[in-house]
Amino acid sequence: MTFLDLRAATLGQAHVAHAHDHHQLILATCGATELAIEGRGDRITGSRGCLIPCGRHHDYRGDGRNRTFVLDIPAKSLPALRDGEAIGRLFERPRFFAVPPRLNRLAASLMQQLEYCPALHSEIAALLLRALYLHLEAEPLPADVGAPAVRGFSERLDLARLDAWIDRHLADEIRVEQLAALCALSAGHFHACFRELTGMTPLAYVQRRRLDHARTLVTHSGLSLGHIATLVGFRDQGSFSRAYRRRFAVSPSRARREDRAFPSPGQEHRSSGQAGGPEST
The missing domain is CATH 2.60.120.280 (Regulatory protein AraC)
Structure with missing residues (x-):
């Protein structure tokens, strides 16, 4: 040229x-x-x-x-x-x-x-x-003047739609390109817009949703920790436990033990009713 x-x-x-x-x-x-x-x-x-x-x-x-x-x-x-x-x-x-x-x-x-x-x-x-x-x-x-600014990111990104899609695919590998396609954006532009809107990268956001969903399963289900790890997209229980501890400052096994050792008031009421029979009116 x-x-x-x-x-x-x-x-x-x-x-x-x-x-x-x-x-x-x-x-x-x-x-x-x-x-x-x-x-x-x-x-x-x-x-x-x-x-x-x-x-x-x-x-x-x-x-x-x-x-x-x-x-x-x-x-x-x-x-x-x-x-x-x-x-x-x-x-x-x-x-x-x-x-x-x-x-x-x-x-x-x-x-x-x-x-x-x-x-x-x-x-x-x-x-x-x-x-x-x-x-x-x-x-x-x-x-x-200076670096070009991201324009209209709050209008281009439908977080509710993204959250619903992420939650349906927690067990799968989730790539930035897939999320960008949902918003009709290039991967680079989506990444910049998403970080501007949420304060974190798309993959960090996905990781947080994985772990928040895992926390519910750990404390409110009888599923094994290995099964939970698979359901929320971790390759093994060890990597899941390490990520869980970084997010919540407690291991998933300890979180489960503590939840069962100190049940919520609603759980105590149900346990009391089951032990003593129905209350008379």
Whole structure:
């Protein structure tokens, strides 16, 4: 790659994660793509674009219906561009930015021109990049300064739905990709959104639900500890006991003994009634 490389693409629903040695502009004319850069993400739409500096790891997953400009910009090409030094500064950090309707209309028009005249891709790329530079220079967005922020995480994550799914699959291996798919997010974006919302990673959250469910079984069922370990997704009783002790500061066997040695008031009442027979009225 020696100069600007512009292409129009439909980003599919497969999760892709990589890094590359060139800067990249992502700009959609329609549809949506979930994209995260080093764990912080946003949603690329006709009103939201993204600048990815070279070497930054990122992952994405499209909706399969988007039309998206992907512009690759080798750093060595910048000196040859008009305002190349200033454009280079746009890629000093990852950045998501608002796309006003006029810029979206221009992008849609340029996409048509690219499809009609693919030989002009360098000229079309330069025009698109110039228009973006002028937009960002004229209308800086304070929210974009620094690392890109996770937007709308509380609206995108339905914790009640996730909890129900996790509880149905406690005995199985649960992967972040499975949870992300329930929210139509890439794994990286889901991880960032989930941590922002809950204060913990998705897998730590799953582990907590496993152990909370196990605690109920330990204290309110006669199942063996090995059986309980299997039901909540641990490979053996030893790893289950260690995790249980870290979570509750007591081993599951001791928790069971203590619960039976000191029954709740309701349990005492039932035991008393069973020992002395029904009370007369």
